[in-house]
Amino acid sequence: MTNPANASGTKTGRGPRAVALCGPYLSGKTSLMESLLFAASALPRKGSVREKNLTGDGSPESRARQMTIDVNVAQAEWMGETFHFLDCPGSIEFQHETACTLMAADAAIVVCEPDPARVIGLAPLLRFLEERHIPHLIFVNKMENSSARVRDLLAALQTVSNRKLILRQVPMRKAAKDGVEEITGYVDLVSERAYRYMPGRPSDLIEMPQEMLPRESEARREMLEALADYDDRLLEQLLDDVAPEKSTIYRDLREEFGKEQIVPVLLGSAERDHGIQRLWKALRHDVPSVTETAKRRGLAGGGTVIEVFKTLHQPHTGKMSLARVWQGNVTEGKSVGSQRIGALYRLQGSSQSKLPQAEAGAIVGLAKLDTLASGQVLGDETIGDVRQDWPTPPTPVFSLTITPRNRTDDVKLSAALHKLREEDAGLLVEHRPESSELVLSGQGEIHLQVAIERLGNRYNVPVSNVLPKVAYRETIRRGARQHGRHKRQTGGHGQFGDVHIDIQPLQRGAGIQFNETIVGGSVPRQYIPGVEAGVRDYMKQGPLGFPVVDVSVTLTDGSYHNVDSSEQAFRQAARIALSEAMPKCEPVLLEPILKVTFQIPNEATAKVQRLISTRRGQILGFDARSGWRGWDEVSALIPESEMAGLIVEIRSLSFGVGTYRAEFDHLQELGGKLADRARQQATAAA
Ligand SMILES: Nc1nc2c(ncn2[C@@H]2O[C@H](COP(=O)(O)OP(=O)(O)O)[C@@H](O)[C@H]2O)c(=O)[nH]1
Ligand SMILES: [Mg+2]
Numbered sequence: 001m002t003n004p005a006n007a008s009g010t011k012t013g014r015g016p017r018a019v020a021l022c023g024p025y026l027s028g029k030t031s032l033m034e035s036l037l038f039a040a041s042a043l044p045r046k047g048s049v050r051e052k053n054l055t056g057d058g059s060p061e062s063r064a065r066q067m068t069i070d071v072n073v074a075q076a077e078w079m080g081e082t083f084h085f086l087d088c089p090g091s092i093e094f095q096h097e098t099a100c101t102l103m104a105a106d107a108a109i110v111v112c113e114p115d116p117a118r119v120i121g122l123a124p125l126l127r128f129l130e131e132r133h134i135p136h137l138i139f140v141n142k143m144e145n146s147s148a149r150v151r152d153l154l155a156a157l158q159t160v161s162n163r164k165l166i167l168r169q170v171p172m173r174k175a176a177k178d179g180v181e182e183i184t185g186y187v188d189l190v191s192e193r194a195y196r197y198m199p200g201r202p203s204d205l206i207e208m209p210q211e212m213l214p215r216e217s218e219a220r221r222e223m224l225e226a227l228a229d230y231d232d233r234l235l236e237q238l239l240d241d242v243a244p245e246k247s248t249i250y251r252d253l254r255e256e257f258g259k260e261q262i263v264p265v266l267l268g269s270a271e272r273d274h275g276i277q278r279l280w281k282a283l284r285h286d287v288p289s290v291t292e293t294a295k296r297r298g299l300a301g302g303g304t305v306i307e308v309f310k311t312l313h314q315p316h317t318g319k320m321s322l323a324r325v326w327q328g329n330v331t332e333g334k335s336v337g338s339q340r341i342g343a344l345y346r347l348q349g350s351s352q353s354k355l356p357q358a359e360a361g362a363i364v365g366l367a368k369l370d371t372l373a374s375g376q377v378l379g380d381e382t383i384g385d386v387r388q389d390w391p392t393p394p395t396p397v398f399s400l401t402i403t404p405r406n407r408t409d410d411v412k413l414s415a416a417l418h419k420l421r422e423e424d425a426g427l428l429v430e431h432r433p434e435s436s437e438l439v440l441s442g443q444g445e446i447h448l449q450v451a452i453e454r455l456g457n458r459y460n461v462p463v464s465n466v467l468p469k470v471a472y473r474e475t476i477r478r479g480a481r482q483h484g485r486h487k488r489q490t491g492g493h494g495q496f497g498d499v500h501i502d503i504q505p506l507q508r509g510a511g512i513q514f515n516e517t518i519v520g521g522s523v524p525r526q527y528i529p530g531v532e533a534g535v536r537d538y539m540k541q542g543p544l545g546f547p548v549v550d551v552s553v554t555l556t557d558g559s560y561h562n563v564d565s566s567e568q569a570f571r572q573a574a575r576i577a578l579s580e581a582m583p584k585c586e587p588v589l590l591e592p593i594l595k596v597t598f599q600i601p602n603e604a605t606a607k608v609q610r611l612i613s614t615r616r617g618q619i620l621g622f623d624a625r626s627g628w629r630g631w632d633e634v635s636a637l638i639p640e641s642e643m644a645g646l647i648v649e650i651r652s653l654s655f656g657v658g659t660y661r662a663e664f665d666h667l668q669e670l671g672g673k674l675a676d677r678a679r680q681q682a683t684a685a686a
Contacts, residue, residue: 015361304328484577534574
């Protein structure tokens with residue numbers, strides 16, 4: 001029997017490898033990890049999503065949703081070699097978690113469903129893997145009840161991949177009783193062997209069915225031609241009709257996969273354990289070693305190198321930094337870079353056990369290193385800190401204002417938020433002083449709901465949440481002159497301030513301006529700052545109830561009293577003048593308008609354009625998204641008040657993958673019923 005491992009030069013004793021499972025939500029990543037662990041005898045029995053007893057997804061928030069939220073870590077041994085699996089969340093709302101996890105992997109398994117209509121959902125992930133040259137293969141899961149032709153699926157997948165896809169196996173089918181075709185096994189295109197799927201155990205090697213030969217040789221030819229793109233000798237052999245050695249094919253597969261030139265495609269079913277042995281073999285032969293990956297990441301230096309890719313805060317153990325040992329090894333008490341390493345843990349799903357040491361390649365939990373953050377690299381000075389390629393969190397698309405239910409919880413809340421942000425840098429916390437709101441932002445409703453649940457369940461700081469207030473402003477349409485006097489006689493000392501002001505509207509963006517044209521000391525110098533202070537006080541809330549912008553106020557004249565005048569009295573006089581005058585200046589509401597750039601598959605472009613118009617948006621233009629085949633970028637101006645829940649609709653129009661960036665653009669007058677409604681809502685919320 002050919003041993004491909006030897007043929008490709010793979011040897012044991014080169015350290016554990018790390019493989020990430022990624023792909024759209026519900027494609028079966030967590031189930032596939034279970035199946036891989038089970039096949040490697042790392043589990044006594046196989047769990048399932050339905051029974052909520054998987055190795056992964058152990059947190060209460062995960063269990064409740066049957067959804068991966070934090071990366072699941074587990075390891076298994078296959079033919080004497082250790083593999084660490086990193087099962088990533090699939091939901092685009094947790095994409096930052098996935099991005100950071102992928103940085104720790106030698107290779108990724110992209111899990112998808114056999115539905116050509118859904119392959120567009122893979123685009124953002126494939127772009128990420130391609131940009132960072134992370135070797136990846138595609139595992140088409142749920143094949144057991146799919147009637148999709150693999151050929152069509154492959155063609156669809158190729159439209160979202162910039163790398164050449166290489167089909168590694170073709171399915172064998174037979175017509176079942178009800179006329180539906182059933183997949184009974186597969187033919188491996190390198191070894192040209194046929195396997196029959198067996199329930200609950202590895203497939204049986206069978207004789208190649210005659211009827212498979214035409215399809216097999218066609219698919220094999222395509223595979224070889226794709227490999228020959230990067231191997232001239234193989235190309236010559238193909239042109240000369242010389243059958244290449246299997247060892248050549250295995251070597252090319254390994255090398256071209258490692259350089260991320262090709263993307264192998266495998267087929268199977270996590271639920272039925274189909275195709276799992278074939279997948280394991282591919283991992284064993286083709287996944288690069290930690291040394292190769294450290295080189296790719298620029299992390300090969302002197303001494304021990306560790307990188308933290310995830311931070312966890314756990315009720316019992318406290319802070320745990322999940323790290324990959326890129327080089328050297330770690331033991332408890334050893335100093336690496338600036339840190340003295342404490343206890344080491346091995347993680348297997350939600351269970352943890354202490355480790356004496358961890359070698360290069362291992363994924364390890366480092367306990368209680370308080371100052372360590374995700375992305376941080378520990379090593380000697382040649383290595384430095386956070387890598388340039390470390391992912392930056394995506395810009396937030398969903399926000400909620402949170403308030404502790406218990407008024408005395410403010411301090412506890414900020415400590416808890418700090419921990420949540422350490423776990424997930426994709427969560428943003430912002431204090432808006434003007435509205436005294438604490439705003440939590442992230443990638444969608446579930447992303448924020450999970451954070452809010454954790455505040456309550458884990459940190460015992462229940463919070464309530466509402467949509468953040470829209471930052472309305474107001475201004476005036478015409479000017480006025482006004483006299484304002486503050487005079488009070490109480491007992492001994494009185495108060496006296498007296499001003500004449502000239503109010504004028506200014507252009508958008510000018511802000512509040514204060515001037516004075518006092519001659520002859522009608523308002524003594526020392527009282528003028530009082531007048532300005534009074535103006536600024538008033539402008540915090542104009543006649544419509546919002547902060548006033550773009551108005552100039554000029555102090556033109558006034559009078560004073562030798563004994564009773566004071567800065568305070570002039571401040572009051574200015575306020576009185578403005579509250580009389582401003583309602584007569586045709587006040588008008590201003591609403592913030594955002595410039596929003598949508599990034600969407602072009603099947604969704606027309607729908608997104610319609611959606612923009614229903615939200616009072618104005619389309620500025622659209623263009624092909626550069627580097628993203630089949631995607632568009634649409635830019636538009638949209639009122640901030642129309643943005644609530646927009647991301648939810650965009651995703652539902654775009655197979656879950658559409659997104660946008662938004663930034664403040666300008667303030668725009670708002671009149672009529674919409675202005676009335678905005679005012680009502682603001683007063684109701686206050
Ligand atoms: N029919 C079928 N269902 C599967 C298969 N693998 C997983 N599932 C189901 O797909 C759903 C999502 O599985 P899960 O592993 O949580 O997906 P993830 O979001 O990618 O981690 C669950 O209901 C699984 O039982 C499979 O091979 N065939
Ligand atoms: Mg999952």
